[in-house]
Amino acid sequence: GEDVEQSLFLSVREGDSSVINCTYTDSSSTYLYWYKQEPGAGLQLLTYIFSNMDMKQDQRLTVLLNKKDKHLSLRIADTQTGDSAIYFCAENEGNTPLVFGKGTRLSVIA
């Protein structure tokens, strides 16, 4: 079945850039997403990218997609303490349920 893998933890200093990586196995993936989950809260859609794109930038967020290697990354520029959260990578083929990674816990050190 489909699988999405992420590293579990990332720690960065405030002001530095954070890069969260994700790999997936489903070659039929059409959409790839990044969600943010703060403690005790639901998931917030940060950004998504179509599989025919290789980059998408939205303010401090940059998503890079290497479709050949099935590798997705999320770069957060000028990381702030408010960015501390769990970040989930997810994929689907469009009108199908999302397949999630286990989430990467980002800790920002002041």
Place this chain on the structure above:
Amino acid sequence: GAVVSQHPSWVICKSGTSVKIECRSLDFQATTMFWYRQFPKQSLMLMATSNEGSKATYEQGVEKDKFLINHASLTLSTLTVTSAHPEDSSFYICSAQKQGNEQYFGPGTRLTVT
């Protein structure tokens, strides 16, 4: 915008009772909603796919008689945990699918069964 609400945000109930959780898309219509369950420090597990006007599709291992899903309108889906037991305690999150395939999540409902 794309706002999804859930109610209640947290609930404590006694073992053997039933609890209903509502999921609403506030500013868009959603023909499809999904229900997920999240255990502490774990990822989300898809429980079922809810389509407006038809029966929900449950994932393998999820008891349809225990987790009743009703999607009565394009903006409302409900999940009822029947005869709840302590092992049903969890964080339940719904998502609503907007046209264009983006899914927006509710804030979640924390259920504690005593």
